[in-house]
Amino acid sequence: MSIEQSLPVRKARRLGMKDAGRPRFVILLCMVWLMLVLLVAAGADHLAPFSYTEQSLLNRLKPPAFLSGDPKYLLGTDGLGRDVLSRLIYATRMSVVIAILGSMIGATFGTLLGFLAAHFRGLIEDVVMVFVDFQASMPFFIIALAVLAFFGNNFELFLVVVGLYGWEVYARLTRGLVLQANGQGYAFAIRTLGVHPARIYMRHILPNILSVLIVQLTLNFPELILIETSLSFLGLGIQPPQTSLGLMLGEGRNYLATAWWTGVPAGIVIFLTTLSISLVGDWLRDKLDPTLKSAEI
Amino acid sequence: MRLQFILAKLTRGCLTLLLAVTFVFIVLRVSGDPVAMMLPDDTPPAIVAEYRAAWGLDRSLPEQYVRYIWSAVQGDLGYSFRDDRPALEVVLERVPMTLLLGLSGFAITVVVGLVTGIAAALKRGTGIDHAAMAFSIFGHSMPNFFLAILMILLFSMMWRVLPSSGGATWWHLILPAVTLGIINAGTVARFTRSSMLEVLHQPYMRTARAKGLKLTRRVVAHAIPNAAIPVVTVLGLRLGSLIAGAVVVETVFAWPGIGLMLVNAVGQRDLPVVQTIVLLVALTMVLTNFIVDLTYGWLDPRIETREAKEDR
Numbered sequence: 001m002s003i004e005q006s007l008p009v010r011k012a013r014r015l016g017m018k019d020a021g022r023p024r025f026v027i028l029l030c031m032v033w034l035m036l037v038l039l040v041a042a043g044a045d046h047l048a049p050f051s052y053t054e055q056s057l058l059n060r061l062k063p064p065a066f067l068s069g070d071p072k073y074l075l076g077t078d079g080l081g082r083d084v085l086s087r088l089i090y091a092t093r094m095s096v097v098i099a100i101l102g103s104m105i106g107a108t109f110g111t112l113l114g115f116l117a118a119h120f121r122g123l124i125e126d127v128v129m130v131f132v133d134f135q136a137s138m139p140f141f142i143i144a145l146a147v148l149a150f151f152g153n154n155f156e157l158f159l160v161v162v163g164l165y166g167w168e169v170y171a172r173l174t175r176g177l178v179l180q181a182n183g184q185g186y187a188f189a190i191r192t193l194g195v196h197p198a199r200i201y202m203r204h205i206l207p208n209i210l211s212v213l214i215v216q217l218t219l220n221f222p223e224l225i226l227i228e229t230s231l232s233f234l235g236l237g238i239q240p241p242q243t244s245l246g247l248m249l250g251e252g253r254n255y256l257a258t259a260w261w262t263g264v265p266a267g268i269v270i271f272l273t274t275l276s277i278s279l280v281g282d283w284l285r286d287k288l289d290p291t292l293k294s295a296e297i
Numbered sequence: 298m299r300l301q302f303i304l305a306k307l308t309r310g311c312l313t314l315l316l317a318v319t320f321v322f323i324v325l326r327v328s329g330d331p332v333a334m335m336l337p338d339d340t341p342p343a344i345v346a347e348y349r350a351a352w353g354l355d356r357s358l359p360e361q362y363v364r365y366i367w368s369a370v371q372g373d374l375g376y377s378f379r380d381d382r383p384a385l386e387v388v389l390e391r392v393p394m395t396l397l398l399g400l401s402g403f404a405i406t407v408v409v410g411l412v413t414g415i416a417a418a419l420k421r422g423t424g425i426d427h428a429a430m431a432f433s434i435f436g437h438s439m440p441n442f443f444l445a446i447l448m449i450l451l452f453s454m455m456w457r458v459l460p461s462s463g464g465a466t467w468w469h470l471i472l473p474a475v476t477l478g479i480i481n482a483g484t485v486a487r488f489t490r491s492s493m494l495e496v497l498h499q500p501y502m503r504t505a506r507a508k509g510l511k512l513t514r515r516v517v518a519h520a521i522p523n524a525a526i527p528v529v530t531v532l533g534l535r536l537g538s539l540i541a542g543a544v545v546v547e548t549v550f551a552w553p554g555i556g557l558m559l560v561n562a563v564g565q566r567d568l569p570v571v572q573t574i575v576l577l578v579a580l581t582m583v584l585t586n587f588i589v590d591l592t593y594g595w596l597d598p599r600i601e602t603r604e605a606k607e608d609r
Contacts, residue, residue, distance in 0.1 A: 134316040141541035149563035149571045150328040267443035275438035
């Protein structure tokens with residue numbers, strides 16, 4: 001792109017970003033919601049009025065308290081007489097834990113491969129980039145389904161499979177950024193001092209590229225929640241008696257006609273959480289790096 | 298130059314396909330002995346050995362690998378454990394239904410996404426723009442399975458105007474297609490808007506205006522073609538999410554397509570069907586990416602030259 005072009009383009013982007021800026025109270029509301037979700041996830045054992053597996057067959061499919069149900073069950077009960085609110089709290093914890101651990105897995109793995117590709121170049125770089133291309137051109141969801149089909153389902157495998165979502169983006173980003181950083185004065189200066197490459201990458205280059213990776217994390221996180229909840233919703237992720245937001249909604253599907261409250265609350269929590277992360281992420285992106293375009297996903 | 302561009306893209310596509318086949322082969326071999334899975338536990342060792350020989354499992358791994366690729370190329374992907382017919386045949390039967398759903402959903406994505414995005418860019422900062430961007434964020438954050446359930450609750454349970462499951466009539470197509478289309482339309486709208494905004498500030502747009510061209514002509518003849526490239530990319534990229542979405546949407550609406558079949562096959566561990574679908578998806582993705590790449594070259598010939606330079 002020529003220089004004459006880039007000025008008006010930048011201007012347009014700046015204008016575009018100004019429009020994209022959401023009212024501050026919306027961001028605040030989103031942050032409050034995310035805090036609430038984290039608190040609920042952390043304090044699930046203390047907050048839940050009942051155990052999430054406690055059945056009470058006499059109290060099956062009781063409507064929520066606000067629909068003239070039993071005030072003991074604020075959000076009603078499900079098909080086995082389990083308290084929906086308690087299950088919602090535990091399901092939130094499960095989904096949040098998987099999303100956080102999963103993000104760490106994907107970010108670490110992808111970033112590491114990116115560093116390796118940029119450091120060794122040559123064959124290693126080619127191999128990494130071929131896999132990056134492959135992953136980018138195959139829908140992750142299908143790969144995850146295939147792996148779960150072939151290996152059967154257990155929690156650790158599911159966590160790793162979900163966690164690997166998006167590794168290729170980290171790898172590509174890191175490789176590009178490290179190649180760029182390696183050509184800059186500070187990296188050269190440290191290298192001439194004879195510092196070990198690992199130390200250069202960890203102590204000097206990583207902090208410089210971290211903001212871009214954090215931005216990627218905020219983009220990746222809601223998508224990871226969607227992957228986990230989709231798989232669990234289809235019955236191919238988290239297995240009963242464990243529960244996750246997707247699984248709850250999936251189980252509630254069978255009661256849509258008679259007891260919508262068994263599943264819909266879980267859907268609302270997923271939606272509000274991914275929405276909040278997207279909005280806060282956008283806002284954070286503008287704060288962290290004003291040169292990044294907020295409009296591009 | 299042109300031929301070189303096409304050949305480079307073609308090689309990359311074949312490499313991706315080879316990796317997909319390899320991936321399935323490795324996963325199949327690592328995940329367990331297919332003979333042990335098929336036969337009952339108390340089968341005499343002699344019969345097990347016979348089966349292994351018949352399936353070529355007694356040969357060396359590289360030999361198995363080559364044979365596997367060769368049979369995959371010929372379309373021989375094993376027999377479905379469930380109904381004892383060739384897996385490819387079982388899967389191909391469902392293709393028309395998935396294509397119908399996918400293309401309808403894609404058409405909704407394109408129309409809704411482009412119209413919303415262009416309207417938002419032209420009316421920047423107004424209520425239309427805000428509404429369009431709210432819709433975009435909604436589509437991006439809304440899980441497709443939750444939207445599907447809300448659709449069923451509203452249209453099938455409360456208002457009772459549309460059927461919620463099956464694929465018997467055209468009426469059955471509406472809810473799944475709209476669900477699939479709306480989810481992706483949000484992202485497309487957002488991209489169309491930012492791409493249009495960039496173009497609208499270009500000097501040639503000012504020139505067009507100075508020439509006295511009408512707004513519709515400026516937008517249709519000057520802005521849209523130039524804003525199209527990022528949008529085509531996004532549409533191509535959305536195919537993966539369209540396929541993943543189709544899996545979920547077909548399952549919720551019991552639409553008898555490949556997605557529903559995949560979920561069932563995974564649940565029943567019908568591995569030949571799973572591998573067939575994975576390879577078909579890979580083939581579809583590679584072909585689409587190839588078409589998208591060619592479309593670029595056609596929309597903006599400079600891309601070919603630029604890539605050729607970067608490769609050197």
